[in-house]
Amino acid sequence: MRALAVLRTRWQTAALLLLATIVSGCAAAPDLVGLAAGGTAGALTANPYVGYGVAVGTRAATDASLNYIMRTRQGTEQEAIIHEVGLMQVGETRAWKVEHSIPIGNAEGRMQVTRLINNPIAPCKEVAFTVVDKKTKSFFLTTACQANGQWHWAQAEPAVPRWGFLQ
Template sequence: MRHGLALLLLLPLGGCGVAADLTGAVAGIAAGTATGNPAAGFAIAVGTRAGVQAGLNWAVRVRARGEQDAVAEAIGSLAPGEVRPWRIEHDIPIGNETGEVRLVREMVTPLATCREALFSVSDGAWFITSACQQGDRWKWAAAEPAVPRWGALH
């Protein structure tokens, strides 16, 4: 049990990347110790890790969708050649981002109205993306929203 507490205390040092692993390990050690059955401990560790990892993945997707929606809404409000700031404020104020959006072109087809724009993030990096009108809203339409080089927007 003391080993489990030690692992739990180390959790903040590793960040989100090891949260699922450590949580699974702590749950497995505790269950294996409590039941005296290593197989039960292993099964509980694997199940706990999978559940925690799924929860973390969901949270990351929700935050990324919020950031992408903020950029897309800013793109939708621009006139050709116009530059405007964009901003996202998360409910938990960690990773709030700001930047600028510059409309490059608009593509109107019978199927959709889309816009291509350059946007920056607070560290000064610039990227290109697309947003398409969906009803009265603009939504992120880029095919690669999860590449690591995007920093906070991955």
């Protein structure tokens, strides 16, 4: 009976940690999920080493999963912008917008091709664009070049703090 009460308390604690994760955003999610999994595993096995191992492994897996999801979402935004840049002429302004299947982090903005850069390697365009999310509006300037009939960023991706310095 006592074991059942301990398990119920552990599950309530895990539920509270999950709620705290949702409220605090994704930054604390790996730590809280690892803590909940490690605490539960340690309690069920009565072995702190097992609990610690489960906590570290769960935290690493959760962190890697969230990073993958964010990179994929950011890549979608970057592809939406570069696709439009390839169709635009110098001086032309267009809007861009990305709506994700899970409506968190949808983004939009405007872009303008500011100049054409002709060089012997590949034609390039300099593009200024904004990214507007709920609270902020950010301005960026970068270069896109054409290779094999498709437009690509001249850098790996725009290296900006919002996109995690992916360059």
